[in-house]
Amino acid sequence: MADQPIWVSFIVAFIVLNVLLISMAYMTWFERKVLAAMQDRVGPTRSGPHGLYQPLADAVKLLGKEDLVPAAADKWVFLFAPVAVFVAALTAASVIPFGGTLDLWGHEVNLFAADLNVGALFVLAVGSAGVYGIILGAWASANRYALLGGLRSAAQVISYELILGFSLVGIFILSGTLSLRGIMVEQSRSLEIGPLHISNWFILSQPLAFVLFLIAAVAETNRAPFDLPEAETELVSGFHTEYSGFRFSLYFLGEYINMIVVSLFASTLFLGGTDGPGADTYWALGLLWLFLKTIAFLFFYVWLRATLPRFRFDQLMGLAWKVLLPLALFNIFITALLRIIANGQLF
Amino acid sequence: MPWELIFFYIIGAASVLCALGMVLAKNPVHSGIFLVLTFLNVAGIFVMLGAEFLAVIQIIVYTGAILILMLFVLMLVDPDDLPSFSSAAPLQRNLSLVLGVVLVLELAATIITRTALGGVGPDTPASIDSVGGNAQALGLRLYSDYLLAFEVTSLVLTVGVIGAVVLALPERLGERIQRRRDTISLAHPRGADGFLPAGPRGETPITTDIERDVAMQNAGRALIMTKDPDAYTRVGVRQGRPDANDAN
Numbered sequence: 001m002a003d004q005p006i007w008v009s010f011i012v013a014f015i016v017l018n019v020l021l022i023s024m025a026y027m028t029w030f031e032r033k034v035l036a037a038m039q040d041r042v043g044p045t046r047s048g049p050h051g052l053y054q055p056l057a058d059a060v061k062l063l064g065k066e067d068l069v070p071a072a073a074d075k076w077v078f079l080f081a082p083v084a085v086f087v088a089a090l091t092a093a094s095v096i097p098f099g100g101t102l103d104l105w106g107h108e109v110n111l112f113a114a115d116l117n118v119g120a121l122f123v124l125a126v127g128s129a130g131v132y133g134i135i136l137g138a139w140a141s142a143n144r145y146a147l148l149g150g151l152r153s154a155a156q157v158i159s160y161e162l163i164l165g166f167s168l169v170g171i172f173i174l175s176g177t178l179s180l181r182g183i184m185v186e187q188s189r190s191l192e193i194g195p196l197h198i199s200n201w202f203i204l205s206q207p208l209a210f211v212l213f214l215i216a217a218v219a220e221t222n223r224a225p226f227d228l229p230e231a232e233t234e235l236v237s238g239f240h241t242e243y244s245g246f247r248f249s250l251y252f253l254g255e256y257i258n259m260i261v262v263s264l265f266a267s268t269l270f271l272g273g274t275d276g277p278g279a280d281t282y283w284a285l286g287l288l289w290l291f292l293k294t295i296a297f298l299f300f301y302v303w304l305r306a307t308l309p310r311f312r313f314d315q316l317m318g319l320a321w322k323v324l325l326p327l328a329l330f331n332i333f334i335t336a337l338l339r340i341i342a343n344g345q346l347f
Numbered sequence: 348m349p350w351e352l353i354f355f356y357i358i359g360a361a362s363v364l365c366a367l368g369m370v371l372a373k374n375p376v377h378s379g380i381f382l383v384l385t386f387l388n389v390a391g392i393f394v395m396l397g398a399e400f401l402a403v404i405q406i407i408v409y410t411g412a413i414l415i416l417m418l419f420v421l422m423l424v425d426p427d428d429l430p431s432f433s434s435a436a437p438l439q440r441n442l443s444l445v446l447g448v449v450l451v452l453e454l455a456a457t458i459i460t461r462t463a464l465g466g467v468g469p470d471t472p473a474s475i476d477s478v479g480g481n482a483q484a485l486g487l488r489l490y491s492d493y494l495l496a497f498e499v500t501s502l503v504l505t506v507g508v509i510g511a512v513v514l515a516l517p518e519r520l521g522e523r524i525q526r527r528r529d530t531i532s533l534a535h536p537r538g539a540d541g542f543l544p545a546g547p548r549g550e551t552p553i554t555t556d557i558e559r560d561v562a563m564q565n566a567g568r569a570l571i572m573t574k575d576p577d578a579y580t581r582v583g584v585r586q587g588r589p590d591a592n593d594a595n
Contacts, residue, residue, distance in 0.1 A: 074374075074376075077376075077377075077380065116399060117399055117400075117480050117481075117482070118399045118400050118403045118482060121400070121403040121404070121407065122399075122403055124403075124407055124411075125403045125406035125407045125410075125411065126406075127411075128406065128407055128410065128411025128412070128415075129383075129387070129406060129410055129411065131411070131415060132380075132383060132410075132415075135415065135418060135419075135422075136376075136380065136418075139376060139418075139422045147422060150422075151419060151422070151423075154415050154416075154418070154419055155419075157415075158411070158412055158415060158416070161407075161411065161412075165407070176479075178400075178482055
């Protein structure tokens with residue numbers, strides 16, 4: 001990793017931040033359009049061509065609403081909690097690599113905000129810190145539906161974070177690093193099996209881990225069919241029942257940014273990140289590949305929401321602890337065994 | 348002044364203030380929030396010392412799992428029901444004092460030997476770099492020199508897990524049937540179990556009309572509710588909050 005002056009890092013981080021916020025806005029448009037297509041509707045069409053101005057209109061509407069604080073609420077915790085969710089969601093994006101090092105106008109520019117040597121764990125850590133925004137906001141609302149939603153969210157995230165972490169252990173064993181950039185570089189090597197040249201994407205060597213990661217990631221971001229914390233049929237709207245205006249929109253932003261970050265994370269870990277034809281020569285092509293992979297994951301999210309009904313809470317916990325956890329441990333065991341055999345340490 | 352020193356003073360001061368806030372806050376949930384902030388600040392200090400792995404693990408394990416579970420309990424318990432410090436049993440209070448003093452002495456001994464007397468640990472930045480980073484260095488130490496301590500810790504944790512399972516074990520079948528006889532849930536499809544005649548039951552569903560008639564004749568028992576209806580609808584009483592009634 002080339003050292004770069006700190007202001008270059010700041011500029012890269014600034015660009016990443018703004019691109020994320022804009023993509024979040026258009027993620028809502030994408031979700032509504034895809035959902036509409038799956039349900040044989042047309043979706044937003046009124047504001048702008050194909051309803052493209054709709055996210056902007058929504059943002060203005062939310063910002064213009066009154067910022068209500070319930071009389072019985074714990075005021076400071078209530079005001080602070082949505083900000084924690086939003087900040088945590090954005091912080092996780094800082095370790096996602098968007099490519100290698102560029103030479104722009106005589107400056108060496110790294111296409112990532114930070115290359116932490118424990119980047120993969122950092123994303124998990126920030127994700128778990130983000131739950132506090134949900135559970136504290138729920139408690140501070142002084143509303144039982146909200147509290148129930150918050151408690152559900154805490155139990156769900158703790159359980160599924162275990163699965164998420166364990167599904168990555170196989171990748172760490174194979175790549176020998178915890179750095180997201182290291183994992184991405186490892187995947188851009190190509191395996192040569194006889195006449196075949198196969199890229200070393202971890203989805204090929206860790207298919208079980210990929211499935212586990214995908215399930216756990218949906219639960220971790222509180223999305224359908226695991227959206228128990230805000231199950232509107234039973235909990236009004238769960239942890240954000242009492243929130244309105246821009247504080248509600250911070251929760252909303254946080255959820256969608258989490259989806260985008262998890263999709264970026266999954267593309268980096270399992271689909272080779274920016275790896276693809278021509279990505280070595282043109283960095284913009286690498287960005288395009290990463291974008292397409294991320295869109296595929298986001299489409300999968302929306303597809304799930306349109307297809308599957310919501311789980312019951314005991315089914316959700318049973319799935320995590322009785323099915324996914326043993327599978328994840330089995331995957332770690334097999335991967336470690338194969339690694340030892342490949343290293344020639346067993347026989 | 349170098350930037351690192353300025354950042355260290357800011358993070359250090361913040362963590363000390365949050366620790367104070369944790370001890371002094373009256374509301375247990377506020378104490379929990381301050382503890383979260385303390386953990387995050389200490390993780391920041393770990394990062395500045397080059398121990399990124401430790402920082403991330405501290406956030407995942409302590410902030411992300413243990414403290415969430417503690418908050419989970421605190422939010423469900425009415426603060427008025429919590430025992431206050433002064434009312435604790437004398438044995439408890441004296442024991443905690445002794446353990447606290449021992450902990451402080453331990454920390455002081457470490458700080459004095461490592462900092463004041465200039466003793467250094469076995470690892471240097473060069474030796475850590477040679478194995479590929481501090482996650483690798485920590486792993487090598489943990490699984491070679493400290494293997495016994497590591498395994499003993501895992502044994503203790505296993506005991507804890509077994510204890511939790513025993514505590515949360517579902518009641519035995521006989522107790523469950525007894526409870527269902529005593530509590531009739533009108534909405535529950537199996538709430539009608541209580542209408543069955545006396546004798547062994549629970550496993551044998553009603554199959555014939557004659558059996559049903561016999562069962563209905565014996566169904567004269569009074570309805571017992573676990574809570575009176577008012578408990579569900581009292582106004583102005585909320586869970587886990589001390590200042591519930593003076594908010595208006």
